[in-house]
Amino acid sequence: MNISELARHLDLAVSTVSRVLSGHAGKYRISQRTADRVQKAAIELGVTPDPLGAGLRRGTLGMIGLLVPDITNPFFSHLAREIELRLRDSGFAVQLCDSAEDPETELKLLGHLLSRRLDGLILAPVGVDSEALSFQLRRTAMPLIIVDRVINDPGVPSVSIDNVAAGRLAAEHLLAAGHRRIACLRGNPASRSDEERLRGVYEALEDAGVDHSSLMVAGESYTHEENLKAATTVLQQLPAPTGIITLSGQGILGLLRVADERGLSIPGALSVVAFDEQPWSRFMRPPLTTISQPIAEMAAETVQLLLQRLDGIREIAASRLPASLLCRDSVTML
Amino acid sequence: MNISELARHLDLAVSTVSRVLSGHAGKYRISQRTADRVQKAAIELGVTPDPLGAGLRRGTLGMIGLLVPDITNPFFSHLAREIELRLRDSGFAVQLCDSAEDPETELKLLGHLLSRRLDGLILAPVGVDSEALSFQLRRTAMPLIIVDRVINDPGVPSVSIDNVAAGRLAAEHLLAAGHRRIACLRGNPASRSDEERLRGVYEALEDAGVDHSSLMVAGESYTHEENLKAATTVLQQLPAPTGIITLSGQGILGLLRVADERGLSIPGALSVVAFDEQPWSRFMRPPLTTISQPIAEMAAETVQLLLQRLDGIREIAASRLPASLLCRDSVTML
């Protein structure tokens, strides 16, 4: 049953019912009696205004698109939950899409989302810049925020951690513990954020007067198989590194496995700083020293920026939040 | 720009443009020339039919709701991704909600979703039966499938693993290895699926002629803190269990931690079967023997059932898929 039927049933005008049910009873000075009558009947009969009709009329559906590269990555699932929670509090629903770390899929889905009359879009990009992507983003008028992985487009507000500083943080921790032969494991080499973290590592090395060429880097993609391969490559190197930084979410799992197979104890023979704190990080053997991204704050900032944008504020902010080092037991003094 | 403006621009009727853009050009015998002209202009000007208008007219938006108890649980994030992928292939978008393992939130969100003119709803319940929930579900006419955790309502099609058989599988594996003192770690005691798995364990014990009272069970909720507490409780027991089954997703992490602290080697001093295969299961030390749910198949079955329902087929199926045992190194012969 829709609100016109309900109106007929109560012998009232649709508008009256509409006003009560959209909470504008006060504004229009509907009599308490009428308002109560409508409320009661609506609940009893389970009538709610059809959001499609309302959306069409109002020009807004109260829906925000969220496009992530991989919802099975704990970082993104936590981010998605935090974002959904906050948007829900502001009266918006979330439409979720997963681009499966594939730039082409991302582009296709982006097209879909942009044509769907959403109120806004939050994009956590795969992180590989492309002309087609920038074009899409530049063309649309939909309020848009980019989160986590930055892309090469100055026209869009974005939220992420300061990746250079985060890379530096990890490297400095290892350097302070006396490590000089350091290696990095990364995910996608085309990803901007891994690249930036790597730059931070380079800078820290330089500041400490350590030779650049001593830095080994391996890793071709985000898969477990590739993580294992990269870890193997790095640990085979001679002289072997004494400190390792894993730049991407699950890289640490491959490293732990390979280190174990080769009889390298952590932190005895090998110190490790892992990017992205995970729920299981502190439960591993040993508990892992990690770089933690402030997921809740990122979500809050993202949603706030989007809401501002929906209010017509059009400044282009690039919010860079600090990551933090969680010292546990996987790094030891050399 | 919308299709009426485009029509005016091309000096055509809206209906013609609509027919071309919704792919009904053939059906209505639109001339090739006109069709081409419309297509070209639409692409150039970036015009797509507004889904809200179309949805209002057609009575369907092409959107399916997905309500999960915890998107940060790898099981659900994988399930969500598989479901989204398949629905997308069938032309549907997914609206995601997370109930945070809270029955009250679940009820509230369910209300929202049911009033949102979705084409259908996939519900992965928190798993705690309640009258209010059943009432909501019974009242709605929206096509609905319940997945993973079963609830006590025969009126709704559902997809899940055979939890009793899965529990039995885990227990039989431990029994076959000679274990007699077995303990179970569970999540929410009110959850139907944990309860069913537990029943499977009981049945296996009974079949093997092992005393029921020897089965210890601990665990009050899905949090890490509670997991640690439950593991401690169980390992303190005298005589100590030699085999443990963790009934819920992340319980194994707490167990590993506590076992390590108490100097109990796995599988030397303690054999473990963990419910829910996780991406990191095979990378742990030792690689874990797990019960794996066929996530992709569950997603496929769920979507297929829902699509059938949308086609008007109203049979009430209760699909029970088999879980499987992944034998790795966390169980040893006693």
Place this chain on the structure above:
DNA sequence: ATGAAAGCGCTAACAG
């Protein structure tokens, strides 16, 4: 092969 027009359900401007 195309156009005209009704109507999906709602909200808000206007009219009392």
Place this chain on the structure above:
DNA sequence: CTGTTAGCGCTTTCAT
């Protein structure tokens, strides 16, 4: 305080 009405953008029946 409440009713009447236009129109959001689209699809589809009917008409030609």
